[in-house]
Amino acid sequence: MELGVCYYPEHWPKETWRPDAVRMKALGLSWVRIGEFAWSRLEPRPGVLDFEWLAEAIDTLGAAGLKVVIGTPTATPPKWLLERYPDIYGVDAQGRRRGFGSRRHYSFNSPSYWRESERIVTLLAERFGAHPAVAAWQTDNEYGCHDTVRSYGEHDLREFRAWLKRRYTTVEALNVAWWNVFWSMEVNSFDEVELPNLTVTEANPSQVLDFYRFSSDAVVAYNKMQAEIIRRYSPGRLITHNAMGFFGDYDHFKLAHDLDAITWDNYPLGMLEESPLPDALKAHFLRVGHPDLISFNHDLYRGVKRAPFWVMEQQPGQVNWASSNPLPAPGAVKLWSHQAFAHGAAVVSYFRWRAANGAQELMHAGLNLHDGSPDRASQEARAVADELAGLTPAASQQAPVALLFDYENLWATNLQRHAKAWDYWAIELSYYLALRAFGLDVDIIHPRMDLKGYRLVVAPALHLVDEALATHLEDYVAAGGLLAVGPRSGFKQPSNIVWAPAPGPLSRLMGVRIDHVDALRPGISGSVTLGGADFHYQTWADLLSPTTAEVLATYQTPAYAGVAAITRQRHGQGACVTIGPWGNPALHLAIFSDLLSQTGLPHDLLPDGVRLTRRGGLTYLFNFNPHQAEVAEEAIPPHSVVIRAGVDG
Amino acid sequence: MELGVCYYPEHWPKETWRPDAVRMKALGLSWVRIGEFAWSRLEPRPGVLDFEWLAEAIDTLGAAGLKVVIGTPTATPPKWLLERYPDIYGVDAQGRRRGFGSRRHYSFNSPSYWRESERIVTLLAERFGAHPAVAAWQTDNEYGCHDTVRSYGEHDLREFRAWLKRRYTTVEALNVAWWNVFWSMEVNSFDEVELPNLTVTEANPSQVLDFYRFSSDAVVAYNKMQAEIIRRYSPGRLITHNAMGFFGDYDHFKLAHDLDAITWDNYPLGMLEESPLPDALKAHFLRVGHPDLISFNHDLYRGVKRAPFWVMEQQPGQVNWASSNPLPAPGAVKLWSHQAFAHGAAVVSYFRWRAANGAQELMHAGLNLHDGSPDRASQEARAVADELAGLTPAASQQAPVALLFDYENLWATNLQRHAKAWDYWAIELSYYLALRAFGLDVDIIHPRMDLKGYRLVVAPALHLVDEALATHLEDYVAAGGLLAVGPRSGFKQPSNIVWAPAPGPLSRLMGVRIDHVDALRPGISGSVTLGGADFHYQTWADLLSPTTAEVLATYQTPAYAGVAAITRQRHGQGACVTIGPWGNPALHLAIFSDLLSQTGLPHDLLPDGVRLTRRGGLTYLFNFNPHQAEVAEEAIPPHSVVIRAGVDG
């Protein structure tokens, strides 16, 4: 468990580098990320390279005992490069070229940009790959930020057609897979396929889903290209990329496959402000963020590679990019740092060393103020470093519960919401919140990953399924596992064509048939009876027709009163529970209380805003409330954490 | 009164066609619409026609005793055609080409598309026109859906200029008619006229109104072209087009002139969800829709040709296209079917036989589920068929009340709303609701249609008027009619230039002068005294200065307290009532109670959600509430209808 910081030597006079490095070390930092936006300084003009300053910076940092992460500078190609190769620019869904003047002004499908990216990454890796202070690399920066995964230009179209040809071989197969007979959308050659933007009304969802897959694959391939170059010239160094919170435009499981570790950028206050949470929660957690929004991402990125992750950028104070940007509470930076470690982080790296004096992020705080003097976060980082010294967690263990997350299900359900409030992230979070309220540690993993060892596996919306996945889940249950699947599960094939009837190959495991769903407008709720008590749900309800399953709960909603709402089907040594409605929090607590009781896992309900996390023998109790909390006979001050060794609360 | 269904043989294996046809017949269906999106199967490649499958489908359906409606496939030209003639694509108001990948990707002003449409319609009509099973034709599908009436490309501009030249002959006449002297908008030739999009601020409303007329005329002409081809090759068959609810981008009176019958597509739940009704009403009528939203369209489309209409597509279950899509209540399909017949439908045809397994509408229900087994609506359709067998209405009679509706008034008032909440549909509906609450049957007709026989004629906003219309209305009133006109009546000439003073030629009949109007922001209301009681209004108030009219009500609103709000002017044997304010429901009930008393028509107020409709000796009592209703000593269960023969409630 180490700390780090993001540093931009190119922003500051050379004479400050050494004192900066010394102070970093003194604060207890071990890692420094540099270089990821510096292309215009590394190659100021066509063919004119200037790597000397970077070499000096690395030397300086290394001399102070710091380990360096080099970021490849491909998120910000310089203007002269765009002048030479204007095909690099991406095109937005409205058909407009997205111009120069900020960052990420490139399409992943531009051949020029692939070639230029290979060139600059190769030059950097050749030059610095073997430097003793260089201990890790970051490819590019925040792939997809500002809606840049999907681009709608001519290169994108050409590559999309090529991708489709690889996927379907014949155009007849594509027409079948997309059900193109509908509305005469059939094409006679791959060259007749268009991008799914600017259609008269919604495009074919099968086409859109494939376009999302194609766009995700382009990111993965581009990243793999960078990673392979670096691996060739810089063996033994960790290669990573910094992902973002609640960002799903590409498949992070696939991206992570080509990396040594995944990292992500944790901005709790901006994340809360831009979230769909109600105003009352935004007010309550104003200055520390919502604990589960944050840890959902920790648990997801830990799950993406089933390995320790990093927080590559940790909010150190006020950010600049949310619609409103409050000051964090005193102690918030410390709270966030320990929370990351508790959820499995190997490194927490603050963004940034010193606040920028100009340009887009001048109102973003750093560990130091604009004038270079220490900001509050310096003290908190120092305190974290001190506390880490006393904590040595054992190797992380698998959590008792797995929450299944699949980017393809995110894409497929969110592009056909059917109910205005449907959102895959939101239903995933609603299950996660219930589990976390009961103090459970949760692994967020892909449905096709190995499920052995989990006492409970839950899938809020296991939408796209095939025979192989059904068999995989049956194996888990047959061996004694408890699987709970939520609304919209088993509805479609991977092509986005429905299973008729639903839930297709999951029928054996779920023991139900689903012919009808209800999709409710915001403000409308339905009711369900579970264990003799009444509960409410909203947005979505699958109506279950049990074939072999037993009924655990029934709907009371007049239009379908008496229909099964929750069922259980025994299978081998285990069981599968099907949850039809998207419950409100009370219903979810009731459901998960039942499920957890079946597993025998302890699950005492925690006070609101209090969270419990375990890591390798350490137990963390977090209080995200602005008031003191009492839990397990422990008083936890506002906005703080209590860490116990060897105890399992 | 017959039932039908929409069927897509091209979506399903050939071996299912015969059993499907047999089951259709067994359900009591008489009509089957086919073919309207099948161009890519009828002509899979340039010049390669394949009509055999369609012939076989028609034979199969005919053999089962079903009557076939062929839809021309022009709503979905295939991709190869667009590749050849890219000028077919429409252009949106933002100047972007609207591309391939859904439907309706054509401009009505593309010469290529006219030529290709003539070709395919001729080929189809030649081949199938005389087939004994072919009993009707539908031109295209839902003209204008997805905002496709108005297109802003070069063909549209060229045709708009030609249309203006035909209308005005000289550019001087156009400059006068548009008042182009204002802001130096004068043009020196028709070639200097532009389309009214992408102007710096709002375009000249006279120009916009003419562009709307031009665009509507283009739809009418295109439809007439198709109808004439079909009539030539398929004599004696009914020719129709399926319109939509609350869609006014073209003039349906003009379109209907070239058709044998008008049909429309009735989706009560999507219509409610997308309506501007308040949330409480959306909740109350969640699973059956609002009765008056539905029947307003029935009465309008019956009035458009003053003849029986069809429901060509009747919602049979959940739809997929509203922002939220609830399950209909049990009984809803039966309720909607009988309601359509009560309001004069000749045929109700369900959309669609079997739910689509892929593409855009895969979450749209049919009479059968995705796997082909019967869905709930099959049972309800069968029940309707049984009940229809016992009902033989006499020929329809004219209703006692006419509500005047004019697409040009819709365009002219909605393009200059003046008050944010102004909406021509909404004020028409507000009058319609009051009349329906009193149990009155209503014909919705064009102001220039024959008005003989109506006890009451009401015009919520008779905005554009000329001398001929004034004389027409005077004749009606002079002969003993009672005419009531609402806000914004008599304000403008057809050119959109004002009458100075208003109400221009209607002054004689209304007996008032209108120099001022009030246009209120949402949330603000004014008050009026009528018959000693106080009422409220919102959004709009015409301030009436009686010249010869008597005052029935006065405003109490401080800024113009004491000014006349409602007046009556006797004329010949009848009278004209002028209603200045856009009343809230209570004021409208009071006004219509007075008006109906003057006519001697019975008008007992019905309970909320209960509606009474008469057709040829049959009386229908509908209860759209989710609870039982008591009316006329009859208990009507929730979501159901009671039909009596020979009784006049």
Add this chain to the structure above:
Amino acid sequence: MELGVCYYPEHWPKETWRPDAVRMKALGLSWVRIGEFAWSRLEPRPGVLDFEWLAEAIDTLGAAGLKVVIGTPTATPPKWLLERYPDIYGVDAQGRRRGFGSRRHYSFNSPSYWRESERIVTLLAERFGAHPAVAAWQTDNEYGCHDTVRSYGEHDLREFRAWLKRRYTTVEALNVAWWNVFWSMEVNSFDEVELPNLTVTEANPSQVLDFYRFSSDAVVAYNKMQAEIIRRYSPGRLITHNAMGFFGDYDHFKLAHDLDAITWDNYPLGMLEESPLPDALKAHFLRVGHPDLISFNHDLYRGVKRAPFWVMEQQPGQVNWASSNPLPAPGAVKLWSHQAFAHGAAVVSYFRWRAANGAQELMHAGLNLHDGSPDRASQEARAVADELAGLTPAASQQAPVALLFDYENLWATNLQRHAKAWDYWAIELSYYLALRAFGLDVDIIHPRMDLKGYRLVVAPALHLVDEALATHLEDYVAAGGLLAVGPRSGFKQPSNIVWAPAPGPLSRLMGVRIDHVDALRPGISGSVTLGGADFHYQTWADLLSPTTAEVLATYQTPAYAGVAAITRQRHGQGACVTIGPWGNPALHLAIFSDLLSQTGLPHDLLPDGVRLTRRGGLTYLFNFNPHQAEVAEEAIPPHSVVIRAGVDG
């Protein structure tokens, strides 16, 4: 104090001109503005001039004893001109050409348009410059209306690059000023600079700020070109331009420099409707507008030249362009007219003489109705004329309080709001309201203007500062002045780069350092203790670290309880008060009560909706409420004014 009217002889038959002129004179009007949209009549075809009708109109008006203001017609170039020079069109931020069909369809950076504007203005000035009836000129009309200051076409880009080259000389200097090292935004030549639209995410704020300056300068230069031509040919006539309310896209201080007087167009009801004021205030002031919204603009435009201003267009009844357009209250026109004079207007000119019968503004009232008969406003204008006869104010005096307003601070803070509700206009207004509630007259002036004589100078957000400005303010305070600065003051250099630490050169005067700010979402407030009482604030709070200042108030907000919120620093004979939070109205009243007490200025709190204004020995008491008000032992009827001579309330 004179009255006038806007007149469009080209809209009406020639035979009406003389009777119109006679009636104008009889109403007590002295001024008539004509011609500003008449280009298509002055030059109907290329090279074909027709100035005769205008000559005749001027003669007719002059003969009736009226003074004429000629408006140059450049706001509406005719279509034939655009056909010849399509480069005239502006381009919107989305990259779309903004077409013909309304007005202001030109870019200030089009060389063709400069040349054509010079030509037509020269022709007009030559012809009419010496006409005895011509007493004034208006350049163009409402520069910037409909978002036309900033254009994003190729001419705009070329001129922007040239402007930058003049400003920075070398590209290195530009890269430094913009902090382009951030995100590799560095350019190697001025030809690599792009416009700041259509970037992937927000553009560099330094670039945006410079683009705003450049765009403002283009307006100023274009106006100067017109003014200089007119001055050459029409010596001795007043040259003006009509600005708009709450419009800040160009720097009015700079524009006014080239004019003899500034005028503005006062539409109180549209201004209220489109303002961000809460619904309750919009309801309360529905029919007269909010007094302070109106007079803020009076005081600003008086301050822009520190000279009497005109209201060139005064709302005379209902307008057409707000989202809802209520009728004004009886007396409103009179109220608005006197209010303008009270705040220093030389002339109030009503828009327009007769309502337009067609085109975009046909629902806009005039002094006369569509048919030419007098509308209500005629009577009120006549009454104003009569009352003005009895009022002879002495020369205006400087107000005791100055409110500092700087368009560059408007641009710089609003382009980086940081808190969603941040708005420079709103915080300026919040200080203005408090001062006006205490009955203070206020000059709104530029921070760099001479401040001598003010008892109090307040700057709500003195954001961009340099050493010269700091010295200027120090001189004012040192000589005994009281300066109060609000949130975000001293944060940045004019380049938009931060002062590190803030408040930069203002530190000496403010005696504080500001390392942190809080930026709160709407609905969240913080608390502060001032003089023993608790108050609330919202949106923004600067956290003050006093270096030498004394603390007047402290924050109670938990995250920074005890931090200084308001401080005072003595300097020479005076003092500077720093206000950290953006207070709610109660806090602002408390703060200004304290400040005013320090100045010794009387400041009794007025009732809501009542306002007191002094001008040259006259005292005006305005009651904008819809009910009677009691103030200073005077009963003021609703919506009316009491004017006393020689009394200082």
